[in-house]
Amino acid sequence: MSHNTIVENLKREIENFKAQIKIEKAGNVIEVFDGIARVSGLSDLRSSEMVLFPGGEVGVALNLEEDTAGVIILGDFSKIKEGDEVKATGKILEMPVSDGVIGRVVNAIGEPIDGKGAIAGGKSIKHYPIEKVAPGVITRESVTEPVATGIKVIDAIIPVGRGQRELIIGDRQTGKTAIAIDAILNQKGQNMICVYVSIGQKDSKLRKLHVRLEEGGAMDYTVVVSAGASESAALSYVAPYAGVSIAEYFMDKGKDVLIIYDDLSKHAVAYREISLLLRRPPGREAFPGDVFYLHSRLLERACRRNQKYGGGSITALPIIETQAGDISAYIPTNVISITDGQIFLETDLFYKGIRPAVNVGSSVSRVGSAAQIKAMKKVAGTLKLDLAQYRELEAFSQFGSDLDEATKRTLERGKRAVEVLKQPQYSPEKTEHQVVSLYALSKGFMDDVPVNKIKEFERGLIDHAERHAKAFFKDIAETKMWSEKGEIELKKVIEDFKKGFSNT
Numbered sequence: 001m002s003h004n005t006i007v008e009n010l011k012r013e014i015e016n017f018k019a020q021i022k023i024e025k026a027g028n029v030i031e032v033f034d035g036i037a038r039v040s041g042l043s044d045l046r047s048s049e050m051v052l053f054p055g056g057e058v059g060v061a062l063n064l065e066e067d068t069a070g071v072i073i074l075g076d077f078s079k080i081k082e083g084d085e086v087k088a089t090g091k092i093l094e095m096p097v098s099d100g101v102i103g104r105v106v107n108a109i110g111e112p113i114d115g116k117g118a119i120a121g122g123k124s125i126k127h128y129p130i131e132k133v134a135p136g137v138i139t140r141e142s143v144t145e146p147v148a149t150g151i152k153v154i155d156a157i158i159p160v161g162r163g164q165r166e167l168i169i170g171d172r173q174t175g176k177t178a179i180a181i182d183a184i185l186n187q188k189g190q191n192m193i194c195v196y197v198s199i200g201q202k203d204s205k206l207r208k209l210h211v212r213l214e215e216g217g218a219m220d221y222t223v224v225v226s227a228g229a230s231e232s233a234a235l236s237y238v239a240p241y242a243g244v245s246i247a248e249y250f251m252d253k254g255k256d257v258l259i260i261y262d263d264l265s266k267h268a269v270a271y272r273e274i275s276l277l278l279r280r281p282p283g284r285e286a287f288p289g290d291v292f293y294l295h296s297r298l299l300e301r302a303c304r305r306n307q308k309y310g311g312g313s314i315t316a317l318p319i320i321e322t323q324a325g326d327i328s329a330y331i332p333t334n335v336i337s338i339t340d341g342q343i344f345l346e347t348d349l350f351y352k353g354i355r356p357a358v359n360v361g362s363s364v365s366r367v368g369s370a371a372q373i374k375a376m377k378k379v380a381g382t383l384k385l386d387l388a389q390y391r392e393l394e395a396f397s398q399f400g401s402d403l404d405e406a407t408k409r410t411l412e413r414g415k416r417a418v419e420v421l422k423q424p425q426y427s428p429e430k431t432e433h434q435v436v437s438l439y440a441l442s443k444g445f446m447d448d449v450p451v452n453k454i455k456e457f458e459r460g461l462i463d464h465a466e467r468h469a470k471a472f473f474k475d476i477a478e479t480k481m482w483s484e485k486g487e488i489e490l491k492k493v494i495e496d497f498k499k500g501f502s503n504t
Contacts, residue, residue, distance in 0.1 A: 026042075027039050031082060035072060037059060038068050039086050045061045050089045062274070095246065096110040096126070097110070103223075105206075105226060106224070106225055108227045109242065114210075135303050140305060141304050143370060145163075145371070146161055146431075147162055148186055149182065149186055150182055151423060151429075160315065161370065165317075165339040166340060167335055172321055174350045175355060176319045177262055179356055184222055188221075191255075193257045196213075196243075197242075198224065198225070198239075223246055225246065234270075244316075251314050253312065254311050254312045257315070258315045263319035264335060265320050271291060295318075327362070354418060354422060355424075360391075375481045375482055382442065383441075386410070387414060390411060390414020390415070416454055419454040419455065432477070433462045437458050
C-alpha cells in the first residue's frame, strides 16, 4: 500500500470520526449491611431510581439524604463491599411484562425462577414502572360484574365483583390461602387472568401451591410472583408492586385480572425492617409512619375501567394474618379501611369443622348484591339474616329446652344452611349449581332432610338437576335469572328427587 493511500485512508477516518460523549453518574458505597447500602456521590438521584452495583446487582434508592442515599439491594448483598462503584441508571424501578409471563413463576424483579428458561416475548416485552399513580376517578366505572369464586358462602353472602378489593383476614392456619387458591381454580373458562403474589412464604408451601395450580389446569391463565422467606426484605417489599404491574399490563389490554397478595402482614413487616435499617423513625408497633400509604397506594391500583379507557379491571384479594383474632390491631385496621369489605375467618369455626371458616357476622362486602347475578341475589337474599338469627338463637337455646315452634324452625333451617355452606378445599362449585342448592334450602325442600344427610342430598340433587332441569340451566346461562317455566321445572325436579331419596 502506497504512502498516499495510507494518508487518504487516515484523512477519511478522521473526517468520519464523531466523538460521542457517554455520561455515567457514579458514586461509591460508604457502608453495606443487611441488604442496605449507603451511597455517596450520586447527588441527583431520584426516589425509587435503580442503581447498579459492580456484580450486576440492582439497588433502589429509598432514602435521599443531604450527602448520602440509602439504597435497598434487590439480590445478594454479600458480594457488595465498601468502596465499590455504584452507577445511576436514570430509570425508576420497572418490571418486564409480556404475554409470555402467563404460566410462569417469577421473582420480584421479573426474572423467571421456575427453571423453564427465559420468558418468551422478545421485542414485545414492555417495561412497566413498579410504582404508578392509580387510575383517576373519571376513568373508573362502578362494580357490577361478579367474580365467581366457586365458594358458596362467599358468592352468596359476601360477593366479590370485578374491580373490587376484598380482604381475606384471619389467624394463621384458618384457610386464607385455600380460599384464594379455590378462587383461582374457579376462573377456568371465566375469561380472567390471575396473579398470585407470594410474600415471605416458605419455598415448600409455594412449590405445593404451584403443583396444585398445575394439576387444576390453572397455570394456563395464572402468573406467580414470589419473594421467598429466605430472600431479603427488599424483595418482599417490591413483590406486590411487581405483581400489580403485571396485572396493569393485562388490564391495559382490556382484560379482567384477579390478583392475590399473600400476605400483606409479611409485606408490612418487610417494610418495617427496611425502614428501621434506613434509620426512619418508628411509630405505632414500630411500623414507620407511612405504612398506611404503603398499602393504600398498592390497593388503589385495583379498579374497573370504563369502556372509554379500555374496560379492563383488577380485582384484589389481599390477605392479612391476625394474632388471636384481633382485627383491631394496626395493620388489620389499616387494610380494612382501604378495602371494600372483608372475609373474616375464625379459628373456632375452623376447629368445629365449619370450613371455609367464614364468620358471616363480621364479614361484609361493601359492593354487595350489585356484584351478583339476579338468580343468586334472589336465592341468597335472606340467607345472611337466617344465619345471623340462627347464631343468636343457638347461644340462647343451649339454656332452654322448651322452645316455641317458630324458634325451632329457625334453628333447624340454620343448621341446614350451615351444612350447605360447608365445602371441601379445592372443589369450587359452578354458580348455577350453587343456585340450585340455595333454592332448595330457601324454599324449605331441605327442612325434613336429616342434617347429617344434607351433603349427600345436595350432591344427588345437583346431579339429578343437571340431567333433568335443562330449561332452568339454560335460563341461568342466558338471562342470569330463571323464568317461570324454569322454576316450575326445577320444583318438579327437586320433588321427584326427594321421592327417591332415603332419609334414613
